[in-house]
Amino acid sequence: xTAFLDAVYxxxxxxxxxxxxxxxxxxxxxxxxxxxxxxxxGFYAVTVIEAITLIVILVxxxxxxxxxxxxxxxxxxxxxxxxxARLGAPDADSDDPNRPILQTDQIARVDGAAAMIIAVAAAVxxxxxxxxxxxxx
Amino acid sequence: xxxxxxxxxxMNPVARIALIVAYAVLALxxxxxxxxxISTKFADAPxxxxxxxVSALLYAVxxxxxxxxxxxxxxxxxxxxxxxxxxxxxxxxxxxxxxxxETVWTGYGSAYGWVPLALPILALWALYRSxxxxxx
Numbered sequence: 001x002t003a004f005l006d007a008v009y010x011x012x013x014x015x016x017x018x019x020x021x022x023x024x025x026x027x028x029x030x031x032x033x034x035x036x037x038x039x040x041x042g043f044y045a046v047t048v049i050e051a052i053t054l055i056v057i058l059v060x061x062x063x064x065x066x067x068x069x070x071x072x073x074x075x076x077x078x079x080x081x082x083x084x085a086r087l088g089a090p091d092a093d094s095d096d097p098n099r100p101i102l103q104t105d106q107i108a109r110v111d112g113a114a115a116m117i118i119a120v121a122a123a124v125x126x127x128x129x130x131x132x133x134x135x136x137x
Numbered sequence: 138x139x140x141x142x143x144x145x146x147x148m149n150p151v152a153r154i155a156l157i158v159a160y161a162v163l164a165l166x167x168x169x170x171x172x173x174x175i176s177t178k179f180a181d182a183p184x185x186x187x188x189x190x191v192s193a194l195l196y197a198v199x200x201x202x203x204x205x206x207x208x209x210x211x212x213x214x215x216x217x218x219x220x221x222x223x224x225x226x227x228x229x230x231x232x233x234x235x236x237x238x239e240t241v242w243t244g245y246g247s248a249y250g251w252v253p254l255a256l257p258i259l260a261l262w263a264l265y266r267s268x269x270x271x272x273x
Contacts, residue, residue: 066173066176066177067173070169070172070173071169073169074165074166074169077165078162078165081158081161081162084154084157084158085154088150088154096205098205098206098207099204099205099206100150100153100154100204100206101150102150102151102154106150106151109151110150110151110154110155113151113154113155113158114154114155114158117155117158117159117162118158118162121162121165121166
C-alpha cells in the first residue's frame with residue numbers, strides 16, 4: 001500500500017500530466033503526433049505497473065474489494081480510447097459507411113484530444129484509489 | 138446524394154470523435170459509480186442510484202449513436218441528458234430531502250467538473266450545426 005501511495009500514485013499523476021501536455025502540444029502542432037505515440041506507449045506501461053501494484057495490494061487484503069477492482073478495471077478500460085483515431089483512418093478495417101473518416105492532420109488532433117481527456121480521467125481514477133487506500137492505511 | 142452538400146452537413150470528425158471519447162469516459166465513470174452503489178447500498182437512495190444507472194446507459198447510447206452516425210438518436214439522447222442534468226441539479230437544491238446521496242447529475246455534475254452539464258450543450262451545438270443530414 002505504501003508503494004502505491006509513495007511511488008506509483010505520484011508516477012501516474014506525472015504520467016497523466018505528461019500525456020495531457022503531449023496531447024495539447026499535438027493539437028497545436030500535429031508534427032508532434034509521433035512524440036505523442038511514444039508518450040502513449042509510456043502511459044500504457046505506467047498503467048500496467050499501477051494495475052499490478054493494485055492487484056498485489058488486493059491479494060494481500062485489507063482494502064475494499066469491489067470498489068478497488070472497479071477502479072482497476074476503469075484504469076485499464078481507459079487505455080483503448082488512446083489512439084481511437086486509428087478507427088477513423090481511411091484504410092481502417094471497417095464496413096461501417098457512417099464511421100468518421102479522418103485525414104492525417106485530423107488523426108493527430110483526435111489523438112491529441114483523446115490524450116487530454118484520458119489524462120484527466122486517469123488522474124482522477126488514481127486519485128480515487130489513493131483516497132481509498134489512504135483511508136484504510 | 139450530393140457528396141459536397143453532405144460534407145457541409147456533417148459534424149466535424151475531430152469534434153465527433155472527441156465527443157465520443159468524452160461520452161465513453163463518462164459512461165465508464167457513471168457505470169462504475171452506479172454498479173457499486175446499486176450492488177452495495179441500493180436501499181439507501183434508490184432514486185439517486187437509479188438515476189446514476191440511467192445516466193450511464195444514456196452516455197453509452199449517445200457515444201454509440203455518435204459513432205454510428207445516428208443523428209436523431211444522438212440528438213434525443215443529448216436532449217434528455219441536458220434536461221436530466223438541469224432537472225436533477227435544480228431538484229438537488231430545491232428538494233434536497235429527496236436525495237440522501239448524490240447522483241452523477243447532482244449539483245449540475247459538479248463532482249465531475251461540470252462536464253455532465255457542458256457535454257450535452259457542446260453535443261447539441263455540434264449536432265445542430267450538422268442539421269439537414271440524417272446522419273453525421
